Amino acid sequence: MNPDRIDALLQRSLETGRIPDDATAEERVRLAPLLAAAASLKLNATQVAQEANAAMPTARARFQRTLAQARAAEQPPVRQPVAVGQSRGGLLSRFTGRRGFAFSGAIAAAVVVAVFALVLIQPFGTVETASALTVDDYVQVDGVVSANDGNTVTLQSPALGDITVAVTDQTAVSDEHGERTLATLKPGDSVLVSGVVTARRAIAASNLAVAAGNATPPPEASATPKLLKQYREGLTGLVRVLALSPDGSHARILLVTPREQLLVDIDKAAMDRFLAQNPHPVGATVRVVEAPDLPKGVFRLEGAPGASATPAPEVTSPQFENVRGVVTGRTGNVYMVRTDRGVSPVVVRRTTTIRVGDSGLTLEDVLAGSPVVGHEVSVSGNPDAAGGRRIFATLIVVLGKAN
Amino acid sequence: MRDTEVETDGPPAEGSQHAEALARRAVAREAAAWEELFELHYRSVFAFVRYRLRSAEEAEDIASQVFEVAYASAARFNYQGVPIEGWLIGIARNLCRDYIKKLGRRGIDDEFDDSLELSAPDDTAAIGLRRDLLEAMQELTGDQKEVLQLRFLLDKSVAETAMLMQRSEDAVKNLQRRALAAMQRALGGAAYTEGGGG
Numbered sequence: 001m002n003p004d005r006i007d008a009l010l011q012r013s014l015e016t017g018r019i020p021d022d023a024t025a026e027e028r029v030r031l032a033p034l035l036a037a038a039a040s041l042k043l044n045a046t047q048v049a050q051e052a053n054a055a056m057p058t059a060r061a062r063f064q065r066t067l068a069q070a071r072a073a074e075q076p077p078v079r080q081p082v083a084v085g086q087s088r089g090g091l092l093s094r095f096t097g098r099r100g101f102a103f104s105g106a107i108a109a110a111v112v113v114a115v116f117a118l119v120l121i122q123p124f125g126t127v128e129t130a131s132a133l134t135v136d137d138y139v140q141v142d143g144v145v146s147a148n149d150g151n152t153v154t155l156q157s158p159a160l161g162d163i164t165v166a167v168t169d170q171t172a173v174s175d176e177h178g179e180r181t182l183a184t185l186k187p188g189d190s191v192l193v194s195g196v197v198t199a200r201r202a203i204a205a206s207n208l209a210v211a212a213g214n215a216t217p218p219p220e221a222s223a224t225p226k227l228l229k230q231y232r233e234g235l236t237g238l239v240r241v242l243a244l245s246p247d248g249s250h251a252r253i254l255l256v257t258p259r260e261q262l263l264v265d266i267d268k269a270a271m272d273r274f275l276a277q278n279p280h281p282v283g284a285t286v287r288v289v290e291a292p293d294l295p296k297g298v299f300r301l302e303g304a305p306g307a308s309a310t311p312a313p314e315v316t317s318p319q320f321e322n323v324r325g326v327v328t329g330r331t332g333n334v335y336m337v338r339t340d341r342g343v344s345p346v347v348v349r350r351t352t353t354i355r356v357g358d359s360g361l362t363l364e365d366v367l368a369g370s371p372v373v374g375h376e377v378s379v380s381g382n383p384d385a386a387g388g389r390r391i392f393a394t395l396i397v398v399l400g401k402a403n
Numbered sequence: 404m405r406d407t408e409v410e411t412d413g414p415p416a417e418g419s420q421h422a423e424a425l426a427r428r429a430v431a432r433e434a435a436a437w438e439e440l441f442e443l444h445y446r447s448v449f450a451f452v453r454y455r456l457r458s459a460e461e462a463e464d465i466a467s468q469v470f471e472v473a474y475a476s477a478a479r480f481n482y483q484g485v486p487i488e489g490w491l492i493g494i495a496r497n498l499c500r501d502y503i504k505k506l507g508r509r510g511i512d513d514e515f516d517d518s519l520e521l522s523a524p525d526d527t528a529a530i531g532l533r534r535d536l537l538e539a540m541q542e543l544t545g546d547q548k549e550v551l552q553l554r555f556l557l558d559k560s561v562a563e564t565a566m567l568m569q570r571s572e573d574a575v576k577n578l579q580r581r582a583l584a585a586m587q588r589a590l591g592g593a594a595y596t597e598g599g600g601g
Contacts, residue, residue, distance in 0.1 A: 034580060041555035044536055045555060048556060049446065051453065052466075055445075055459065062467050
């Protein structure tokens with residue numbers, strides 16, 4: 001049989017969807033399995049297209065982040081302003097070191113004047129402008145939905161203004177009654193989002209909790225938050241954003257006080273302890289505490305005296321569910337956690353942030369499964385859609401071995 | 404599926420001019436051009452890599468890397484009538500090959516299986532690609548795999564496939580037949596008789 005003839009018949013069959021009338025019986029026998037294989041592929045192409053569509057929002061955000069980073073890297077270097085509140089050691093050494101003496105008197109005088117000018121602009125000398133959302137950080141932030149285009153939700157954060165939140169089929173979305181879908185989110189819904197910052201004002205959401213009832217739209221975000229550099233006695237406020245660096249080494253909160261918004265860097269170990277005691281950090285009222293062993297500009301957190309560390313019950317506030325108990329085993333990516341109310345399966349996903357704290361374990365230990373058995377954990381996440389005890393974890397804090 | 408006889412949208416010259424202009428802007432690393440390329444081709448790139456990898460999560464990651472690599476090496480792209488999609492597919496092919504090699508070195512059965520479990524916690528949410536089809540694809544040669552992906556998964560015409568694979572249309576038709584026959588064999592279908600398969 002002539003292969004060219006079969007090729008031509010196959011092509012015509014693919015174009016028309018049926019074997020041409022002029023095909024012989026023998027040719028039909030040869031064409032039928034080829035068309036069957038093509039049909040199988042096309043059927044699966046539809047499913048792959050669905051997967052691709054689902055992947056698009058996250059991938060788009062990731063690529064936009066790449067473009068933004070590349071653009072930033074291509075910008076000509078900009079002289080950084082002298083930041084008040086930073087360690088002066090480096091600056092002073094320029095004046096006292098050998099290179100410093102090489103400066104002309106006029107230049108040195110100009111720099112000194114500039115420093116004093118900045119001090120005068122910020123007389124308290126305790127803050128500097130900084131960003132609350134850093135690309136690649138894990139964050140928890142609350143706000144009110146102002147728009148939903150089917151792939152992304154615009155979140156109006158009382159602290160930060162509008163944030164674009166990418167929601168995919170991998171995002172766990174729920175309210176107090178169980179699972180919600182992206183389509184059901186509507187303007188006015190009060191939500192708590194966790195995920196990874198993908199751009200200046202964009203988050204790829206891993207978990208999203210919806211509060212019951214509509215919330216009052218938050219007021220306009222106030223001025224740019226300032227980074228707290230020096231300790232202030234009695235500094236107390238409400239946590240609006242929690243941010244954890246990808247390697248777990250840095251932690252930051254956005255603290256809202258009646259007068260201002262402050263970004264506060266929290267010591268890694270102190271943050272782990274705080275999270276272990278406060279499963280609902282966003283919305284908690286806290287006090288910033290200094291410690292002599294911490295670097296300058298890094299602090300500890302405590303529940304504010306006289307105030308509950310968690311929101312008052314009458315406040316409609318979206319929260320992730322919390323499970324605290326002892327790990328009894330792991331099957332695949334599901335960890336069994338024994339609590340006072342029974343055993344809760346905790347689903348750990350790629351997007352789950354795990355803090356090993358003072359547990360003595362490494363992240364690898366936790367993922368390996370066996371070493372974490374017997375350790376106490378505090379888990380935040382969304383409950384299973386089916387109403388079971390299963391939790392899709394967004395944040396896990398591993399504690400010490402249970403007695 | 405589109406085929407060679409099906410007319411394309413708009414005058415070919417106009418489309419070609421736009422594609423060339425877009426490619427030139429991409430080479431100049433114009434962000435808007437890359438955003439447009441992403442919207443135009445991400446799904447195709449995803450589909451291309453999807454059948455070479457074991458999970459949608461891996462495909463999402465590799466497809467994203469394709470655009471990152473392409474953007475980083477944009478200056479090296481030489482537009483000479485070859486569609487930029489062909490270049491992206493070429494990058495995707497290389498990244499998949501490197502990724503699979505890396506998995507082979509690490510040992511697929513331990514680390515990879517763990518990561519798969521971690522990435523797919525909820526079976527009900529997963530899209531049920533036919534596992535036998537995925538496995539059958541692994542038994543094809545690289546060219547066979549590629550022609551099936553371009554023709555049936557990315558919905559490319561014979562002419563477009565020929566351009567992307569840098570072959571003649573007749574060669575594509577021949578390769579398409581052999582690939583479908585090999586696929587059918589791998590799926591456990593009736594043996595293809597001599598002279599037709601390949």
